[in-house]
Each structure stands twice: as structure tokens, then as C-alpha cells.
Amino acid sequence: MSDINCVNEKKCMRKQKRAQHRIARDMNIKCCDESTENLVICNAGLVTGFKREELENILNEITKKYTIIMPPGKSYCFLKFDDKIVAEKVYQKFHGRNVDGQVTPIYLTFSQSTPDIEEEVTTTEFPNGLELIEEFITIEEESRLLNSINWDNNCDVSSELKHRNVKHFGYEFRYDINTVDPDQPIAPIPDDYKFLLDLFQKNNCGNHNYDQLTINRYLPGQGIPPHIDTHSAFEDSILSLSIGSECVMDFRKDNKKVSLHLPARSLLIMSGESRYSWTHGICPRQSDVIKIDNGITVKERGIRTSFTFRKVRRGDCECKFYEYCNSKRNEQMIDEVLAPGLELSYVHDVYEEISRIFKIGLDRSTGLSEICKKKSFEILLSDCLQLPFKTNSVDAIISIAVIHHLSTHERRQNAFLELLRVLRPGGRCLVYVWAKEQERNSKKSTYLRSNTTSNDSGINARDYQKLYNGLMLPIHENRTNFIHNDVLVPWKRKGGGEFFRYYHFLGDHRNENDATDMR
Ligand SMILES: O=C(O)CCC(=O)C(=O)O
Ligand SMILES: [Fe+2]
Incomplete structure (x- = not known):
């Protein structure tokens, strides 16, 4: 250790928060303020020239039992200890301090897990x-x-x-x-x-x-x-x-x-x-x-x-490398077992979390419903797969931005069937979903046109995959074309960080069409 010098606490917190968002986005790893047995060094990793041996020398002063995970190409790294008491000790000793091998103080944060990756070989x-x-x-x-x-x-x-x-x-x-x-x-x-x-x-x-x-x-x-x-x-x-x-x-x-x-x-x-x-x-x-x-x-x-x-x-591509394939193979990976969990974590939980910002709503989200209730709007808490209405009882329905959050063809079809079930004969229904194709008559949609940065890198969304229960989903780059049918769409928060919402884009002419497939 050299020159132990605790830096401005506010700066530490700011850097910590920024890193937490980055790690959540890059690795799908949640950082937390309460102590755990995992630590992240937010600003020192292979990319900053931090060497494993230097890190070992520092840690050996406190414990000999730890695992270091240094993801390739990243400016941060992870430490795993046997228990959280040791992790706390390491945090107290090094957070916001200068250590050998780094020119600036290092910032630490606890995390709920560590990545399951090995270093690049x-x-x-x-x-x-x-x-x-x-x-x-x-x-x-x-x-x-x-x-x-x-x-x-x-x-x-x-x-x-x-x-x-x-x-x-x-x-x-x-x-x-x-x-x-x-x-x-x-x-x-x-x-x-x-x-x-x-x-x-x-x-x-x-x-x-x-x-x-x-x-x-x-x-x-x-x-x-x-x-x-x-x-x-x-x-x-x-x-x-x-x-x-x-x-x-x-x-x-x-x-x-x-x-x-x-x-x-x-x-x-x-x-x-x-x-x-x-x-x-x-x-x-x-x-x-x-x-x-x-x-x-x-x-x-x-x-x-x-x-x-x-x-x-x-x-369609018939390869067996499903997780890398943008033909409708992604669809096959999401089955009835995975679908409810995926939708819960990447649709419902997200809307519960962001419900504070909505003014009106009729939704499955209790948060959004609460808001409506407080404003004396009539509100039903319901699931689009089981509408709380009698068959043939409704004159008109508007379903806005709902069905594209269902993750299998069957579930989307059932949602359409449920709309049809409750609709009275001659009733009318408007369904609004995100389309995969974002061009009409060679004219780009407003969604694409509002992209101010050009994307000619040749990188496709596949490069931003995220692991969910063994399921690989590409992370969509906002305001660019939808390359895959099943993706996580980031929702950037004003204060930094982002939520990932699961989407299935409908209407790719080579793929299924959930509504017209119904006979
Ligand atoms: O330059 C090369 O050899 C490769 C080009 C390439 O990968 C591509 O155009 O997709
Ligand atoms: Fe290529």
C-alpha cells in the first residue's frame, strides 16, 4: 500500500453509482450498498492495466482465501470471499484509497453475485x-x-x-x-x-x-x-x-x-x-x-x-447455434417454463418499478393501478391472458403496447384470443405493438430517424447479450433497427442506469404473425 489517502466522500459515491449502473448493464450483476461476500473494484481492471499479482499482494495483507475475476476488456474486476466479514474488511481498508499499481484511488462496491466467466485465453x-x-x-x-x-x-x-x-x-x-x-x-x-x-x-x-x-x-x-x-x-x-x-x-x-x-x-x-x-x-x-x-x-x-x-x-437459418442466430430460433428457446419468469423479471417488475412516473393506467402492475386509484380513475388489476370480463360482453378494446411483452407465440396468440373472447360480436379492437420492420416505402420510422449517432460499425445487437436462466437475449441498441425478434430493450433512467424490458417484435414478414396465424 502506498500513501493511504481517503478522497472526497461525495466523489467516491458518485463514481460508485456510475460504476454500479455500468456493471448492471454490462454484466447483469446488481451492486448493493449492504455488505455481501462479493466486491467489485469499480475502476481497476485489465483495461486499466491492473495486474492480478498486484491485486493479490494487496489482498494477501488481509486474507489468503479469495477469488479474483478479471473480465477481459473491462475497467473493473470482481473479488469473491468466503464470508462478508472479510469482504467488509477489504472494503473498509481500500475503498477510496490509493493502492500500488494504480495512479488514482480505487472505488469498491458490494455486489449480489460475480460473473461466471473465465479470463480470455x-x-x-x-x-x-x-x-x-x-x-x-x-x-x-x-x-x-x-x-x-x-x-x-x-x-x-x-x-x-x-x-x-x-x-x-x-x-x-x-x-x-x-x-x-x-x-x-x-x-x-x-x-x-x-x-x-x-x-x-x-x-x-x-x-x-x-x-x-x-x-x-x-x-x-x-x-x-x-x-x-x-x-x-x-x-x-x-x-x-x-x-x-x-x-x-x-x-x-x-x-x-x-x-x-x-x-x-x-x-x-x-x-x-x-x-x-x-x-x-x-x-x-x-x-x-x-x-x-x-x-x-x-x-x-x-x-x-x-x-x-x-x-x-x-x-430461415437452420443452424444449431441458437443463441447466436437471429432467425426465428430465439423463439424456440423461450418455452412455457421460461416464459412466465422472463416476463415477470423483464416486464412486470420493470413496470412496477417505474409506475411512479405514470399518470394514468389500466394494467397488471399494482403500482400503476395504485396511482390510478388515488386519482379516482376506474382501474382493474388484470392479466391480458385472463381478462376479468364475461365472454361477448365488451363493445371496444384498446390494447396498447402489451402483447409484444409476451414471450411465446402461443401466449401472444392466447392474448389475442382472450381479446376476441370478451369482445361482443361486432365489437371493435385496436392492438398496438412494436413492429420489427421500421421502414415503409424506404422511409425510416420516426423511431429510427431520431437516432443522432450513425451506426455503421457492423456491430449487431448480438454483441450485447445478457444471460437469463441460461437464456441468451440480445440487448437492443435504442433507435436502431430491430435485428432480432426477441430482445431486451434498455430504458434509460434520467438519474443514470437503465431497466431492461423484454420485447418480441411482431410483423417480420418471414416470421410468424401472431394475429393472422389464428384461424
Ligand atoms: O476484411 C475481411 O476479411 C472481413 C470482412 C468482414 O468480416 C465482413 O465484411 O463481414
Ligand atoms: Fe464478417
Whole structure:
């Protein structure tokens, strides 16, 4: 320990609160003011350069029995002790104080749990289904390909993204919605590139009828965020030919990371597990560390151009990697056993919690009903699956923003049936739900238009998954297109922090339609 110096208490609390919200959002871990056997160091982690050994030295002064969990890429870390008395001791001794290895005081908070993750392990073993063919094309072919691209030609479907330039052939891959429209072909893959398609066939490079090509050009310092190419957009087997310069591409799954050196003229084949459940990305750096025969070295990056060939999918993805799949597979993961718990935690509890801000309401939430009662409004506490009305007894019903909170097709259908049951013959009903599609006649909805920050990162919501009873749900990025049918939508609180509400977006024309499916 060096220079024990307790800092301003208010500042400590402010930092603590901010970190608590971040940890709840990132890890779904609730921090608390009462003591538990878990602690979070809010502002020191692998990203801030905090070393496990330094932390061990500090903790060893108090106890030898603890577990340190340092999530990769995070500026905080977790400590687990055998009992809360020890955790309290550690809190008292270190919260708001300077410790060795950190330039600023560290802030601690208790938490209800610790993440169930291991640290990132770098391996050299290729993910299943990943293959790299070096010298796939000749130097002459490489320069022919490079010369064939005219980046100033705006006739092609091209765009200058924040991170790189791209051109598309066959179909446009829309980075804002992470998908292609299979019904809107664009200029086909140019004849100049047909020799590549023949080479793929000759070398048995996965799916042979590639009909979509994206050319990416990366300047030194540019990259592509980690992502999985949208399952519903493309078939299995995605090929990427590197030309002009080499680079290192990182593959990640769970806590595993594989950094793969892609030499110029090499062909990368991603299929099966590596295509469906590992992310791939290129870190925006000026240079890469690569292995050579007699050790490792640093290679400055040049301009790398990649030709990515894919086959546009028609119909649903049938992969077995459900938790990464945006085709209607998410739906299958939510069954009648999980549904009530999911809706309780991520719909009803949220509305109970926020009911204070509503002025009127007719709801399942006791909080909202209380407010109405106090204002002398007529109010019924009820569940949309069991309406407290006689059959054929109601003239008109308005159901606003309710049915999209039910998490299975059957439950949504039952809600519609329940509305129909109570409605008298000739009665009228208006149902209002969130739609998956947010564009009409190529015009974006107000919801999308009110987004002030562009989202051309190529990252899709899948990158923000949240674990619930073994169920993975993507966290939606507000004011962007809905990529998945089942998501958690964050509700930002004015004072910081957020609630997550479960939503099922209806109306995706390729998926079920809960209302019209009823016969
Ligand atoms: O540049 C590459 O090799 C990969 C490009 C890519 O992953 C993509 O466009 O989805
Ligand atoms: Fe990709």
C-alpha cells in the first residue's frame, strides 16, 4: 500500500453509482450498498492495466482465501470471499484509497453475485470450421484484382464507412441493419472476378454458388469491429481473400481468443462453428505482432483489401447455434417454463418499478393501478391472458403496447384470443405493438430517424447479450433497427442506469404473425 489517502466522500459515491449502473448493464450483476461476500473494484481492471499479482499482494495483507475475476476488456474486476466479514474488511481498508499499481484511488462496491466467466485465453488452435489457404492466388492475379477496383467510381454500390471503404456486388450488405434484401439484387459480381469463383469450386471452398461480394479496403489504423455475419442473411461458408497487405484477424468465442495472421493472397474459409458462433474482427491498429520462423516481430500494416464472398440466404437459418442466430430460433428457446419468469423479471417488475412516473393506467402492475386509484380513475388489476370480463360482453378494446411483452407465440396468440373472447360480436379492437420492420416505402420510422449517432460499425445487437436462466437475449441498441425478434430493450433512467424490458417484435414478414396465424 502506498500513501493511504481517503478522497472526497461525495466523489467516491458518485463514481460508485456510475460504476454500479455500468456493471448492471454490462454484466447483469446488481451492486448493493449492504455488505455481501462479493466486491467489485469499480475502476481497476485489465483495461486499466491492473495486474492480478498486484491485486493479490494487496489482498494477501488481509486474507489468503479469495477469488479474483478479471473480465477481459473491462475497467473493473470482481473479488469473491468466503464470508462478508472479510469482504467488509477489504472494503473498509481500500475503498477510496490509493493502492500500488494504480495512479488514482480505487472505488469498491458490494455486489449480489460475480460473473461466471473465465479470463480470455489466447490459443493457437483454429476454431472448428476455419481454414486458411495461403498463396491462394498468384502475385499477378493479386495486382490484377487491385487494379480492377476504382474507389472513385460512384456507379458501384459503395460506401465510405467510418472505419473503411466498401463496395458491394450481387446484393448490398446494409451495415445499418446488418442484412441484405434478397429481393433487391444489384450489379452482379463482375466477370473479372469469375476466375475466383472457378478457383473456389476447384478447391472445394464450401458453398459454391457465391452470389454476393463485398470488397473492404482498410487503411493502416482501420479495422472492423468483432461480429458474426448475420445468420439470416447468408448461408454457411464465408470466404475472405486478403490482397495488398496482411493483417491479423481476431476470432473470439466465450473466453477464447485466436489471433490469426492473414497473409496477402491468402483465402480464409469460415464455415460451421467458426462462421456461426465465433466473432471475427480486425483491431484498428497501425501494426500487428506476428510469428515468424525465429520468434515474433512487429509488422506495419499497409493498405489491405479483402474480397468477401457469401451466398445470400433465402428462408430461415437452420443452424444449431441458437443463441447466436437471429432467425426465428430465439423463439424456440423461450418455452412455457421460461416464459412466465422472463416476463415477470423483464416486464412486470420493470413496470412496477417505474409506475411512479405514470399518470394514468389500466394494467397488471399494482403500482400503476395504485396511482390510478388515488386519482379516482376506474382501474382493474388484470392479466391480458385472463381478462376479468364475461365472454361477448365488451363493445371496444384498446390494447396498447402489451402483447409484444409476451414471450411465446402461443401466449401472444392466447392474448389475442382472450381479446376476441370478451369482445361482443361486432365489437371493435385496436392492438398496438412494436413492429420489427421500421421502414415503409424506404422511409425510416420516426423511431429510427431520431437516432443522432450513425451506426455503421457492423456491430449487431448480438454483441450485447445478457444471460437469463441460461437464456441468451440480445440487448437492443435504442433507435436502431430491430435485428432480432426477441430482445431486451434498455430504458434509460434520467438519474443514470437503465431497466431492461423484454420485447418480441411482431410483423417480420418471414416470421410468424401472431394475429393472422389464428384461424
Ligand atoms: O476484411 C475481411 O476479411 C472481413 C470482412 C468482414 O468480416 C465482413 O465484411 O463481414
Ligand atoms: Fe464478417
